Amino acid sequence: MNITEKIIAHASNKSSVSPGDVVFANVDKLMIHDVSGPGVIKVFEEWAKRGVQLEKVWNADKIWISEDHFVPSADRISAENITKLTDWAKKFGIKKHFKYGLGQYGICHTLSHEEALVLPGEFYVGGDSHTNTTGALGALAVGLGHTDIAYAMMHGRIWLKVPEAMLFKLVGKKPPHIMAKDIILKIIGDIGTDGANYRTMEFTGDVVSEMSMEERLTLTNMTTEAGAKNGIIAPDSVADEYIRQRTASPYAPILGDDSRYLEEYTYEIEKLEPIVAKPYSPQNAATARELQGIEVNKAYIGSCTGAKLEDLRSAAQILKGKKVKIRTEVLPAAQSIYIKAMKEGLIDIFMEAGAVVGPPTCGACCGAHMGILAKDEICVSTTNRNFPGRMGHVESQTYLASPLVVAASALKGKITDPRDVTK
Amino acid sequence: MTIKGTVHKYGKDNIDTDVILPGPYLKIHDHAELSKHAMEGIDTEFSKKVSKGDFLVAGNNFGCGSSREHAPIALSHCGISAIIAPSFARIFYRNCVDGGYLLPLEVEKSTLEQISDKDSLEIDIEKNEIHDVTNGKKFPIRPFPPLIKKIIDCGGLMYYKE
Numbered sequence: 001m002n003i004t005e006k007i008i009a010h011a012s013n014k015s016s017v018s019p020g021d022v023v024f025a026n027v028d029k030l031m032i033h034d035v036s037g038p039g040v041i042k043v044f045e046e047w048a049k050r051g052v053q054l055e056k057v058w059n060a061d062k063i064w065i066s067e068d069h070f071v072p073s074a075d076r077i078s079a080e081n082i083t084k085l086t087d088w089a090k091k092f093g094i095k096k097h098f099k100y101g102l103g104q105y106g107i108c109h110t111l112s113h114e115e116a117l118v119l120p121g122e123f124y125v126g127g128d129s130h131t132n133t134t135g136a137l138g139a140l141a142v143g144l145g146h147t148d149i150a151y152a153m154m155h156g157r158i159w160l161k162v163p164e165a166m167l168f169k170l171v172g173k174k175p176p177h178i179m180a181k182d183i184i185l186k187i188i189g190d191i192g193t194d195g196a197n198y199r200t201m202e203f204t205g206d207v208v209s210e211m212s213m214e215e216r217l218t219l220t221n222m223t224t225e226a227g228a229k230n231g232i233i234a235p236d237s238v239a240d241e242y243i244r245q246r247t248a249s250p251y252a253p254i255l256g257d258d259s260r261y262l263e264e265y266t267y268e269i270e271k272l273e274p275i276v277a278k279p280y281s282p283q284n285a286a287t288a289r290e291l292q293g294i295e296v297n298k299a300y301i302g303s304c305t306g307a308k309l310e311d312l313r314s315a316a317q318i319l320k321g322k323k324v325k326i327r328t329e330v331l332p333a334a335q336s337i338y339i340k341a342m343k344e345g346l347i348d349i350f351m352e353a354g355a356v357v358g359p360p361t362c363g364a365c366c367g368a369h370m371g372i373l374a375k376d377e378i379c380v381s382t383t384n385r386n387f388p389g390r391m392g393h394v395e396s397q398t399y400l401a402s403p404l405v406v407a408a409s410a411l412k413g414k415i416t417d418p419r420d421v422t423k
Numbered sequence: 424m425t426i427k428g429t430v431h432k433y434g435k436d437n438i439d440t441d442v443i444l445p446g447p448y449l450k451i452h453d454h455a456e457l458s459k460h461a462m463e464g465i466d467t468e469f470s471k472k473v474s475k476g477d478f479l480v481a482g483n484n485f486g487c488g489s490s491r492e493h494a495p496i497a498l499s500h501c502g503i504s505a506i507i508a509p510s511f512a513r514i515f516y517r518n519c520v521d522g523g524y525l526l527p528l529e530v531e532k533s534t535l536e537q538i539s540d541k542d543s544l545e546i547d548i549e550k551n552e553i554h555d556v557t558n559g560k561k562f563p564i565r566p567f568p569p570l571i572k573k574i575i576d577c578g579g580l581m582y583y584k585e
Contacts (some may be wrong), residue, residue: 022570024585035449039492042452043522047581070450077450129490129514145492145518151580159570193437194484198513227487227512281437366489367446387441387488389464394445 002165002259003232004200007140010254011123012160019262021162027152028122029062033108034078035069036127037085039146040153047150057092058156064096064117065089066108069362071100074369106334106360109133109304112141113217114334116246120235121254125152130304130384132224136216137243138235138253143224163200163229164262166191170207172270177418179314180211180218181306181382181402183267185275188226189285190265197227199262207269208233213242214308221305222384225282274417276380277400280388288405288417298379299324299410300391301403302331302358303365306382309337311403315382316346318407318418319353325413328355329371331363355410367391373398380409424548426504428476432540433465436482440515443486443494457493458500473502478546480538481508485527486515492522499524505546507553509535520571523579528553529565537562 001009001016009017011025032040044054057063065085070078089097096117098105104115108126111117112134118124120138125131131143144158152158170183188195201223208216216233223231233239235253243251276291278284301307301315312332330350332338338360341347350357363370365383373379373392379399381391386398401409404418411421442464444457451457462469479498485508486494495518498506505526506519519527528546530553538544542557551564567575577583 022568036490038450038452043492050581052581074450081450081452127490129488131490143490143514145490145514145522147492147522147580148517151521157585161568193487194510194512197484197510227484229513366449367441368449372447385439385441385488387439387464389445390441394464 002202002256002261003138003234003254004140004165004202004230005162006254006256007121007123008160008162010121011140017162019162019164023160023162024157025123025160027125027156027158029118029124030149030152031064031066031108031112031126031131032149033066033068033128034071034081034085036146036149037065038081040127040150041084041088043146043150054154057094057153060093060095063094063153064098065094066098066111067100067105068107069366070368071361072359100359104335106337107304107362109221110308110333110337113137113213114336116243116249119243119249119251120239121252125149125158129224130221132228132231133217133221133304135230135232136213136220137239138233140230140232142230161198163198165200165202165260166196167261167264168201168203169264169266170203170205170269171266172207172268174207174210174269177274177404178269178272179402179404180215182272182275183269184219184222185277185282185285185400186267186272188222188282189275189277191226193225193281193283194227196223199228201226201228201231203231203233209236212310213238214310217308218305222282225384274402274405276405276415277386279386279397279399282385282400288401288415291415292417292420294415295413296326296378296380296399296409296415298326298373298377299328299406300364300371300379300381300383301406302329302363303383304333305384306403307331307333307337309340311382312337312341312346313344315403315407316349318404318411318421320349322353322411324354324410326410328353328410329358330355331358331370332360334360364391380406380415382406426476426546426548428478428504428544429474430478430480430538430540430542430544431469431472432480432538434480434482434535437484437487438465438481439488440486440491440494441488444491444497449491449493454496454500457497461497461501470501475502476504477502478544479503479506480535481506482535483508483510485511487512490514492518495519495522495524507538520574521580526575530562534562
């Protein structure tokens with residue numbers, strides 16, 4: 001069995017499982033945020049009307065809540081959602097509640113690794129599609145809707161179909177201008193936004209072994225954009241070191257054993273060029289140089305995909321001592337990352353370059369607030385989606401790229417390969 | 424069970440959740456209010472066109488993108504009883520079934536080409552068959568896997584007993 005199959009077998013108390021099997025599996029961790037949380041509460045309200053009452057959650061210590069999409073509260077409704085969620089969490093004894101303006105908080109997927117809330121070998125469900133992110137730690141991390149999360153919250157279990165698996169071997173020497181974002185945009189460009197539908201995407205190879213945890217998280221984050229049920233990377237010494245810097249909690253890693261894959265792909269990363277996904281789909285891959293000269297109005301460095309500490313370092317390396325030519329926004333993905341970036345001098349670099357630095361939030365990535373796009377506005381962004389209307393007006397446009405490409409483009413006001421500004 | 428209604432066809436592949444229910448409305452949890460914005464990213468008049476029981480016909484990978492349950496809720500609340508498409512994105516599919524909102528019906532790609540906007544359909548869920556009353560043709564539906572069928576028969580995951 002591959003890692004995903006072994007975790008599902010373990011979570012469902014079976015000696016083995018095969019692709020296509022449907023099982024009920026025990027959940028180890030569960031997450032909701034300020035959009036899915038009120039949605040889940042609404043499901044419980046509807047169930048109560050039909051005689052199914054939530055007396056208590058299955059395990060309050062295994063549930064955590066983040067305030068991330070519409071925070072700091074964008075308007076009256078989002079403020080009310082936050083107070084509703086806060087009252088509900090208190091009633092059901094959920095203590096791990098990351099509140100903005102009250103210490104550590106940030107984008108849910110960033111907290112999942114930054115706070116080591118999920119550990120290798122665990123089955124983690126989150127009320128958000130990019131829950132896949134956390135698979136980089138060697139966990140089975142699956143995004144679900146409100147009803148499924150409500151069911152899991154009540155019973156500690158949820159049904160799963162064992163997915164077919166696709167293995168991506170990333171080999172060779174990664175050039176310094178290439179980031180995990182380029183690799184995953186290239187893969188999605190090749191297999192399409194439904195190329196991994198209902199499947200698992202597992203990453204391996206010497207490029208992955210040498211990658212930092214934060215870069216690995218970019219790979220798994222965007223498996224969602226290929227339709228994958230989950231993305232996963234075998235836990236190794238890099239994962240262990242990352243986790244041990246954050247928690248002393250014991251964990252039992254699960255590794256593949258005589259692994260089976262439906263499809264295998266090999267990518268020679270040495271030859272890869274910086275990649276940009278054109279509007280209106282993450283699968284519209286082109287090289288940055290093919291698109292060079294396309295004028296953009298705005299650069300956005302934010303989200304769970306593109307505002308981790310190393311993303312900010314990469315952008316700062318390009319922007320240091322220079323001035324941006326277009327409106328540029330930087331939103332670190334969590335308070336802890338903001339603090340580290342500040343101590344390293346990255347925030348000074350951004351602000352001196354002319355960028356605005358905002359609080360951690362999903363913000364404009366999902367078109368919520370904090371710099372959404374007007375009609376015909378064109379943005380180059382470190383985020384993960386560029387569907388019509390994703391970041392604002394339905395006729396705005398978003399180009400997805402790595403923090404290096406976004407920063408280089410901010411300096412020129414045009415789509416730019418980072419190699420063309422660092423010389 | 425036979426359901427009857429009119430087709431609203433948007434034949435594109437990869438119709439995503441940002442189109443089905445745009446991000447700014449994610450803070451709304453009132454079902455009636457959400458339904459006003461269904462499919463707003465592709466057709467701002469959508470909710471006014473739909474009558475109770477109608478069908479949405481779409482291309483591959485319908486519902487890709489976010490896990491927002493707002494998307495099937497909005498479609499269901501404005502009257503859509505089933506979506507007919509060659510394939511669905513996984514979280515969207517689960518949300519339709521587990522929430523008991525509407526039926527995601529998988530058909531052959533060739534079926535999509537033969538059903539037109541405004542056609543009248545009669546769908547027999549037990550026989551897995553679509554009857555296009557307008558053109559007289561019949562099309563098969565891919566049968567639901569056993570667990571999915573049980574959850575649908577229960578009216579949603581809430582009522583399902585393991």
